[in-house]
Amino acid sequence: MEHYRKAGSVELPAPSPMPQLPPNTLEMRVQDGSKIRNLLELALSQLERGSARHVVFSGSGRATGKAVSCAEIVKRRVPGLHQLTKLHFLETEDSWVPTSPDTGLDPLTVRRHVPAVWVLLSREPLDPNECGYQPPGAPPGLGSTPRANSGPRPRRRVRDTRS
Numbered sequence: 001m002e003h004y005r006k007a008g009s010v011e012l013p014a015p016s017p018m019p020q021l022p023p024n025t026l027e028m029r030v031q032d033g034s035k036i037r038n039l040l041e042l043a044l045s046q047l048e049r050g051s052a053r054h055v056v057f058s059g060s061g062r063a064t065g066k067a068v069s070c071a072e073i074v075k076r077r078v079p080g081l082h083q084l085t086k087l088h089f090l091e092t093e094d095s096w097v098p099t100s101p102d103t104g105l106d107p108l109t110v111r112r113h114v115p116a117v118w119v120l121l122s123r124e125p126l127d128p129n130e131c132g133y134q135p136p137g138a139p140p141g142l143g144s145t146p147r148a149n150s151g152p153r154p155r156r157r158v159r160d161t162r163s
Helices: 036-049 062-077
Strands: 003-011 025-032 052-058 082-098 108-122
Touching: 025 036, 025 062, 036 052, 036 062, 052 062, 062 082, 062 108
Parallel strands: 025 052
Antiparallel strands: 003 082, 052 108, 082 108
């Protein structure tokens, strides 16, 4: 690919994994270059004023982690939010053109599948049977289960590597 340069990238349309969003839902489309501070400022102000009862953070590719981080920060600052998370793969089409036109190379089109996440935070109860539902105040899961063997770890024997 050293003889090509990227001309552009287009995210192909895909159905939303949350088609029936309630009215007055704030949709936050997180991009790779989005500032978390700016996203949180808008989402928190809308939730605290009561003008939005639901917020959806969505991001794809490198922005998935940022979308999840925004949702987790909002959950910590606004207690009592129900969460519904959906994962999906979006198809993107990348266009590549030759760096020099006299090489005889053809332009390329490459289709990729990139991960995407949608996190719905709601003040109103959601369907607990829905896959990806997390009730308010649920533990994050990391470190929440105690180790069965909580005593000191046994010492490892040093192996003699001499021949």
